[in-house]
Amino acid sequence: MADLSGVRALTFDVFGTVVDWRSSVIGELESFGARRGLETDWGVFADRWRREGYAGGMRLVRDGELPFQTADSLHRRMLDILLAELGAEVDETEAAELNRVWHRLQPWPDSAAGLARLRACYVISTLSNGNVELLVNMAKFGGLPWDCVLSAELTGAFKPEPQCYRRAAELLGCEPPQVMMVAAHQGDLLAAAQTGMRTAFVPRPKEAGPNHPVDLTPDPSFDIVAADFHDLARQLDL
Amino acid sequence: MADLSGVRALTFDVFGTVVDWRSSVIGELESFGARRGLETDWGVFADRWRREGYAGGMRLVRDGELPFQTADSLHRRMLDILLAELGAEVDETEAAELNRVWHRLQPWPDSAAGLARLRACYVISTLSNGNVELLVNMAKFGGLPWDCVLSAELTGAFKPEPQCYRRAAELLGCEPPQVMMVAAHQGDLLAAAQTGMRTAFVPRPKEAGPNHPVDLTPDPSFDIVAADFHDLARQLDL
Secondary structure, eight states, rough: OOTTTTEEEEEEBBBBBBBOOOHHHHHHHHHHHHHHOEEEEEHHHHIIIIIIIIIHHHHHHTTTTSSOHHHHHHOOOHHHHOOOTOOOOOOOHHHHHHGGGGOOOOOOTTTTHHHHHHHHSSEEEEEEOOOHHHHHHHHHHTOOOSEEEEEEGGGGOOOHHHHHHHHHHHHHTTTTGGEEEEEEEEEHHHHHHTTEEEEEOOTTTTTTTTTSSSOEEEEEEOSEEEHHHHHHHHHTOO | OOOTTTOEEEEEEEEEBBBHHHHHHHHHHHHHHHHHHOOOOOHHHHHHIIIIIIIIHHHHHHTTSSSSOOOOHHHHHHHHHHHHHHHHHOOOHHHHHHHHHGGSBBBBTTTHHHHHHHHHTTTEEEESSSHHHHHHHHHHTTTTOSSSEEGGGGSOOOTTTTHHHHHHHHTTTOGGGGGGEOOOOHHHHHHHHTTEEEEOOOOOTTTTTTTTTTOOOOOOTEEEEEEHHHHHHTTTTO
């Protein structure tokens, strides 16, 4: 394990790492469906919204097929496609409100208290592909005590582009080895490590739901593997 | 008064508006001077550090005579000049630590509680020429409950350049009229208003100390003039 005594700041991936996007989104979609008399498998709808809309949309941006835009905008683009497939006629106000479900995601049970504990000794910040507005609203909704809300949006590119990690370290006044990236996603951590950051893997086996098994075997290069944020705090001697 | 019902976010100037930089800086300088056996008028030292180092440094950046750099860097540049004038020999560690006094500024008595009250109904963010790291450390030091730490640093320019205000509104997902700039400095507010933001003037008559009287007569264009952050909350019907 690398020497972690120089770490001053922890940057967190958010969707899946800090919040349970899938249960939160399915819950609101079910209410929406019931209200509107729409029937579909809302789990599949949520998974496609996330995979094709968010992850797929970011890929299109990286490949130059879409201009850079916020996560809100990518979510909305896919929501409109999914609602059209369902044959649902939804007015602008309702679609905008539904799209903002991504601002209202429930934290995992350990997240808020674990972050509060980590915050006592470290600067804790988001480092998400979600846009600043989304992350700020989510923090207010879920009581997440960030010191700072940083986003890939600030660089006009998405993780895992290296400038996202480098700019975050710079804004926090740190060299990359003074920052530890915390994520449930191994690719995010491997990209952070490429820029010199330290890494903490916090697997969230329930993130993707029953139909999308996640590889939980940690890459041996990670500095820490923790069961949740309390365990992370323990391993950082808090 | 403009209609303020659409305001969703409040952005705050920080030095002087939220924190009492002068007393805080003089306090640490006096301790430093006593420790090192240095004698000077530390009030004058602090005023020059602020006026020539920070404000003057930003002017040099705006005029293209210095490259864009952080407030920390501008502060350090002037600190080295002032210490040299005093004939003080200070090693790198001590100079860096002294320069970080700007990360350890005491809030005005109403600031933390007033912000907590405003935060219940609005997104509250910094919008300072201080760099992100400085603002994050200051918030931890002073218990300032920001939802978000925004800085002119994110645009590579300093207030009152209009892109600083516009980018802050954009990152908060707002049109400028949905954001109210809160400041003790009239020029900051007038520049914000030029971009379409709403304005709240909170004069801080003690900011500049006894030797630099401040013009406290508010420009008639301001939407709100408040005695402190509690009064601001009251005027916003909180």
